[in-house]
Amino acid sequence: NAGVTQTPKFQVLKTGQSMTLQCAQDMNHEYMSWYRQDPGMGLRLIHYSVGAGITDQGEVPNGYNVSRSTTEDFPLRLLSAAPSQTSVYFCASSSWTGSGGANVLTFGAGSRLTVL
Amino acid sequence: AQKVTQAQTEISVVEKEDVTLDCVYETRDTTYYLFWYKQPPSGELVFLIRRNSFDEQNEISGRYSWNFQKSTSSFNFTITASQVVDSAVYFCAFLSGNTGKLIFGQGTTLQVKP
Numbered sequence: 001n002a003g004v005t006q007t008p009k010f011q012v013l014k015t016g017q018s019m020t021l022q023c024a025q026d027m028n029h030e031y032m033s034w035y036r037q038d039p040g041m042g043l044r045l046i047h048y049s050v051g052a053g054i055t056d057q058g059e060v061p062n063g064y065n066v067s068r069s070t071t072e073d074f075p076l077r078l079l080s081a082a083p084s085q086t087s088v089y090f091c092a093s094s095s096w097t098g099s100g101g102a103n104v105l106t107f108g109a110g111s112r113l114t115v116l
Numbered sequence: 117a118q119k120v121t122q123a124q125t126e127i128s129v130v131e132k133e134d135v136t137l138d139c140v141y142e143t144r145d146t147t148y149y150l151f152w153y154k155q156p157p158s159g160e161l162v163f164l165i166r167r168n169s170f171d172e173q174n175e176i177s178g179r180y181s182w183n184f185q186k187s188t189s190s191f192n193f194t195i196t197a198s199q200v201v202d203s204a205v206y207f208c209a210f211l212s213g214n215t216g217k218l219i220f221g222q223g224t225t226l227q228v229k230p
Contacts, residue, residue: 033218035220040222041222042122042207042220042222043207043209043220043223044219044220045218045220048218050216056215058219090161104163104166105163107160109160
């Protein structure tokens, strides 16, 4: 099993450019999410999804878009990159069965993004 | 809104000392889950433990133990006889049983010196 695969691992962008961070999981997990990690700020939730066709905002959604057209994929789009979006991004997934279920997140290896 | 607070930003101990990492959460949910994750210098995130809101039993796993107290909204993590390999950033996390939103505390950096 590949688990959670994030691409690219490293990316440098110029201010105003757009890009998509890809996230794919092969565990048939319902729940997928994106976090950014900044020094002293911990992991902050950007967007999450509890199933295909369902997405919701996390703590810091501004400047990011997501969609969930399939169970496997949960891409994160930066529409117009800003230096404040320089960070390490983690995608994670877990099984989720609504109010009765919760499972352990499986994290991707992270994507380091630098916006100049 | 839910919130997770790890008030200790950095802790430094000498090997073999015991150390407790604090985690306090805020919520109005009755169903929720609490987690601890470890992030070693290599950067990956490693799951340590999960607790649901209906299970206040403390847990011990080797040198690790967890104390969950709903009365004080705390889920503290103790490492007994710390080792250099325990040096890492430790995150406490909260999952709402209603919304599915999983949020993390700011993390505590633990340095264990030989």
